[in-house]
Amino acid sequence: MLKNMVSRWFEERFDVQAVKEPLEYQLRKPLPRNIGWFHTFGSMSLFLFVSQVLTGILLLIYYRPTEGEAFESVKFIMTQPYAGWLFRQVHAWGANLMILMVTIHMMRTYVTGSYKKPRELTWLIGVGLFMMTLVFGFTGYLLPWNQLAYWATTVGTEIAGAVPGIGEFAKTLMRGGVNVGGETLSRFFVLHVIVLPWALFFLIGFHIFLVRFQEMSTLDAVGEEKKTKPEDGIPFFPDHLLKEGVVFFVLMGVLITLSILAPFELGEKANPLSTPVGIKPEWYFMPMYHALKYFPKVFGVLLLGMAPLFLFIWPFVDRGRNRHPLKRPVSMTLGIITFVVVIFLGTLGCLSESKQNFFGKVYEFDIYGVPHQVTEQKL
Amino acid sequence: MRKYFLTFVFLFLACHVSGADVPPDNSCLTCHSDMWDDMKTSVHSQHAIYCNQCHGGDPSQKDKDLAKTPATGYVGVPDKKQIAQICGGCHADVEKMNFYGIPTDQLQRYKTSRHGKELFNAGNNKVAVCNDCHTEHDVVPIADPNSPVYPSNVPKTCNRCHGNEKIMTPFGIPTDIFNKYKGSVHGKALFEKHDTGVATCISCHGSHGAVPPGVKEVAAACGKCHINEKKNFLESPHAKIEDAAKFNQCISCHSNHDIQPPGLDMYVQACGRCHAPQTPEFLEGRKIWQVIKDAQDDLKATQGIVKQAGIEGIFVEEDTLVLEEIKTKVFEMGPTQHTLSFAKVNDLYAQAEGKFKQVRKNIETKRDNLKQRKLFLLPMWLFIFVMAVALIKKHKQLDALREEGKKKE
Incomplete structure (x- = not known):
């Protein structure tokens, strides 16, 4: 009764049918048969983005982006407001999981060859979204203004400063001065809560539009893809959405469980006069950070700066028609090698400059991640 | 104290580190050049106070005999009484000392001390006078860690005489005070923690006016640092006891030179000395x-x-x-x-x-x-x-x- 009244109210004023039909078409539009669990990572990234926005808004109620108050305000959030600790932990873990989800989503796209014609633009936007998610992580990491954040940002901006020509300008622009300080915090804050969320919002919108408009990719070769007929495909709603629902619940559970069982410590307030030992970036920058150790600064920065460029131009380099991974041995071998190297460098980065115990023997990993067995000094 | 400290820091900084220039036409140095080695870094020579200011004589005379004629006020090696008077000649002179901001009551205080009374009243020469603590020719400001009266050196300086049985026996003063102090809470803070703010001999006994504190002054002496303890003690029934044989204020429970960190055990040991159990x-x-x-x-x-x-x-x-x-x-x-x-x-x-x-x-x-x-x-x-x-x-x-x-x- 009420529903009818509302419908009539709108129909009398707007051409509801003109909006309703394309919306219903999108909802019922059949997805290809090969769409399964691995295709839910994109939606999960979106879910995490929404979660970050919501928890971010809640954190903004109490957060103060100044050198003198940032640390104290985060401490306040974690101790005083009702469930403040949960929002901060979900936000911190959400950031990490979002980067993980976007990475897995990209890897899936690479394996299924979905970046190929006609979806090169979707891939390009996807790479842009991935980069922006990393910048999101980098800028957000500084905001609690603790020792780790301060020094990781110092190291991070220092790396940017090594780019020939514009490096010094970029470093000063990011820091807002010679050193990381209150100005840096303000800049990172504005980027993190205003610029990046809106940029990401519009890019995600465009990305999703392209995905829906060009339809989901199948494993058919380029030029041989057929339009999915309703009787052959799986309806997006409710069938595929049910799968998304399952993954959504599990992801939400994982997010809350991690927030409770492995909370992020706030640590000590940033102290520009005391450099802690063994400063390392977050895990998602670790492979790059570790790789830089093997090259002269400028050369390393230039070489690693090629990685995003390589991702951007990949759809135009790999112009083969096949999408099936088994029919693309060169791309797949290259992909697997890159994956192994990234994991290897990341692991070495984590182990470097630390002491570890393996099978009862103590090893000291030097700056390059090379283990040296520690022998006990006997008097 | 802070004023004195700053004055000495100022004087210390004002001094040339390399020492004073050799005084011109000072014939004393012809024979006593070794004395100049001691004196050139002293606070006196930095301010052009040379031999004749204390020893008299005329350093402008090249001839030894002419330089030491009675008319020149030649003193030679002064005796203890003379030392006190000579030092006081300047240090008790407000006009002279005004510029340096140094107190001028040292001689007066010295005369009230046990040392001064023995020297001036009893004519006993075996007591400490200015140079016994401050040295003679190489006198440095008390803020200088090399000074024998720098806080961390005071106990050792006093012990030069007070640890000497031969000097102390006629006065009936024990000679184990330094060892007791070294093991005390104050001594450990001074020698082990290098805390120069801690109590040394002069904190309780005074320096120029050094006397053993009497029964009524004990709380006052300790109370200079332990302000709250003193304030509270004066409210206690113990504060009313005037007979030192019965109760000697702080000393009765804490002792004097070998004071140990106070613990709750003191309630068992100290109270039991006067009060029977169950009272x-x-x-x-x-x-x-x-x-x-x-x-x-x-x-x-x-x-x-x-x-x-x-x-x-x-x-x-x-x-x-x-x-x-x-x-x-x-x-x-x-x-x-x-x-x-x-x-x-x-x-x-x-x-x-x-x-x-x-x-x-x-x-x-x-x-x-x-x-x-x-x-x-x-x-x-x-x-x-x-x-x-x-x-x-x-x-x-x-x-x-x-x-x-x-x-x-």
Whole structure:
């Protein structure tokens, strides 16, 4: 009764049918048969983005982006407001999981060859979204203004400063001065809560539009893809959405469980006069950070700066028609090698400059991640 | 004290590190050049105060005899009395000392000291005079760590005479004072922790006016640093006892030169020296002892609880602040116990006890919250499992329906 009244109210004023039909078409539009669990990572990234926005808004109620108050305000959030600790932990873990989800989503796209014609633009936007998610992580990491954040940002901006020509300008622009300080915090804050969320919002919108408009990719070769007929495909709603629902619940559970069982410590307030030992970036920058150790600064920065460029131009380099991974041995071998190297460098980065115990023997990993067995000094 | 310190720092900085220039036309140095080696870095030579200012004579004369004629006021090696008078000639002169901001009452004070009285009244030459502490030719400001009267050197300087049995026996003064002091709480702070603010010989006995404090002055001497202890002690029944043989203020419980860090054991040892067990006074002491012990035990236990909570990742900043307040109360019990009033000490414990409970309750609540968070995971995962199963079942149902529809077609 009420529903009818509302419908009539709108129909009398707007051409509801003109909006309703394309919306219903999108909802019922059949997805290809090969769409399964691995295709839910994109939606999960979106879910995490929404979660970050919501928890971010809640954190903004109490957060103060100044050198003198940032640390104290985060401490306040974690101790005083009702469930403040949960929002901060979900936000911190959400950031990490979002980067993980976007990475897995990209890897899936690479394996299924979905970046190929006609979806090169979707891939390009996807790479842009991935980069922006990393910048999101980098800028957000500084905001609690603790020792780790301060020094990781110092190291991070220092790396940017090594780019020939514009490096010094970029470093000063990011820091807002010679050193990381209150100005840096303000800049990172504005980027993190205003610029990046809106940029990401519009890019995600465009990305999703392209995905829906060009339809989901199948494993058919380029030029041989057929339009999915309703009787052959799986309806997006409710069938595929049910799968998304399952993954959504599990992801939400994982997010809350991690927030409770492995909370992020706030640590000590940033102290520009005391450099802690063994400063390392977050895990998602670790492979790059570790790789830089093997090259002269400028050369390393230039070489690693090629990685995003390589991702951007990949759809135009790999112009083969096949999408099936088994029919693309060169791309797949290259992909697997890159994956192994990234994991290897990341692991070495984590182990470097630390002491570890393996099978009862103590090893000291030097700056390059090379283990040296520690022998006990006997008097 | 601060004024003197700053004055000496100023004088010290004003000095050339390399030493003063050789005085022109100073014929004394023709024979006594070795003395100049000692004197050139002294505070006096830095200010053009040379040999004849203390020893008399005319240094402008090249001839030795002419330089030492009686008309030149030649003194030669002054005796102890002369030393005091010669030093006082300048140091008791307000006009001369005004520029340096140095006090001018040293000679007057010296005359009131045991040293001065023996020298001037009894004519005893075997007492310390200015140069015995400050040296003669190489006098440096007291702020200079090389000065024999720099705080960390004072006990050793006094001990040069007071540790000498031959000098002290005629005065009937014991010679083990330095060793006792070295093992005392003050001595350890001075020699081991290098705390130059701690009490040395002159803090209690005075320097230029050094005298042994009498029974009425003991609390005043200790009270120069231990202000609250003194204030509270003066409220106690002990403060009214004037007979030193019965009770000698602070010394009776703490001793003098070999003062050890005060502990609760003192209630057993010190009180028992005068008060028989089970007397009301002795029992009152036991009550104070008990309440202080309880407070200290509670403080230690609560500190442990807060520390453990911090290790577990609980935010304890606020509780640490409350703990600091408690610590202040417990520390306040130390000086307050000198009133010997159980009510006053107990009042402090009551204040601390309320905060002890508050901290423990806070930590317990926080720990419970953490436990509850973990317990919350159980129903949450149960809910997720139910939802996931329901969604998968529905998906399968839809799949089956679609397949059935296809078959029918």
